[in-house]
Amino acid sequence: MTTALTHLSRVLAGVLADAARETGHRIDTNTAVSGLEWPADVLATSSSRRPTILQVAPPAADSEEIRAHTAQALQHGLDIVWFTPEAHDPLWLPRVPAVRVSVPARPGEEWTAQAAVQRLTAEVCTCGPAWGHGAHRAWALPEPVPLAAVLDALLAGRLVHATVQPDLPGRRFTAWARNQDVRAEADHLRTLAASTRELTDAAKASTPYIPLPEGRPAAPLGRLLEAARRWARHKTGVVCHIEIASADWMAGGFAVTPSSRPPGSALPQVTALVRPLPHEADWTSELGTVPVLVGSPEEYFTLRHTAPAAAQILIL
Structure with missing residues (x-):
């Protein structure tokens, strides 16, 4: 398997060089670069942008080595993008600028970048009149794109x-996103946050969208409740389930509760609350002590406008 991947890596380096040359860049292959302790598989240079290294990750690459090489390239004024022909995402893939490619089934067919580029989409808000966001912006699941x-x-x-x-x-x-989409999302979030005068740390560090397994419904509420179950399982170490909130302090949200409580467990009765209604939320009650889970930046800022600074609101 390693021998086959090594051969694929060499082939991929050639494909990258040819494709980069087609873009009008000057290409150097397997070349020593000043300041780097390792040769660049492909060094692409042009008069308008700083040089970019297109590097094929070795089979079973070590995450620390990949990150160290990335940092070294950036320190010397070079951009770097890693490529791998492995069939599944290696652990280091989301931690550095990288692309996983799919080998064509037959000679002459296109190489494909798997799950590389995401688009910013807009969908009509279905949260109900109590929220009034207008529209939700979200990042679509990445789709395969031709490597070239x-x-x-x-x-x-x-x-x-x-x-x-x-x-x-x-x-x-x-993964990767178009510049205009990144700017559009940033502008949208700044508009949402305008009445708070500043963007909060919680919004800056919002957690990545967690897609549902294939075949599961992806309606906004169903997606959020599924993500809440997984978040709670990771947080508590036990299986959790969703209940329709009954207590007034839950403000019409959904309670996330442990399905079982080991003897002597210090787990709270309610692990988190999903999407309480902003016009009913009393943050001076127990609501102010329970993590609140929402499914979008729009929901986050709608609640944040009324919540105290200490309230823990997380985007799933």
């Missing part, structure tokens, strides 16, 4: 990777 098209956009600077935007408020894309 991704390279053309990457080398022209038309794509932004999630890892190089640490301060972007409400960042929710997890």
Whole structure:
């Protein structure tokens, strides 16, 4: 298996060089680069942008090595994008600018970038009149894109990777996104936050969107409740379920509760509350002590406008 992947890696490096050359860049292959302790598989340079290394990750690459090489390239004024022909996402893939490619089934067919680029979409709000957001913006699940098209956009600077935007408020894309979509989301979130005068740390660090397994319904509320169950399972270590809230302090939200409580457990009766109604929320009650889970930046800011600074509101 390793031998086959090594061969694929060499083939992929050649494909990257040819595709990058088609974009009009000068290409150097397997070349030493000043300041780097390792050769660049493909170094793409042009007169309008700083050089970019297109590097094929070795089979079973170590995450720390990948991140160290990435940091070294950036420190020397070079952009770097990693590529892997592995069939499944390696652990390091979401932590650096990277693309997983799919090998064509037959010679001459296109190489494809798997789950590489996400689009910003808008959908009519279905949260009900109590919320009144108008529309939700969300990042669509990434779709396969021809590798040549991704390279053309990457080398022209038309794509932004999630890892190089640490301060972007409400960042929710997890791969690559178009510059105009990234700007549109940032502007949208700043508009939502305008009445609070500043963007909060919770919005800046909003958690990535967690897609449902294939075959499961993806309606906004169903998606949020499923994400809430998984969040609670990770948080408490036990299986949790969703109940229709009955207590007044829950403000019409959905309660996330442990399905079982081990003897002597210190787990709270209510692990979290999902989407309480903003016009009914009394933050001086127990609501102010329970994590509140919402499904979008729109919901986050609608609640944040009325909540005290100490309230814990998380976007799933």
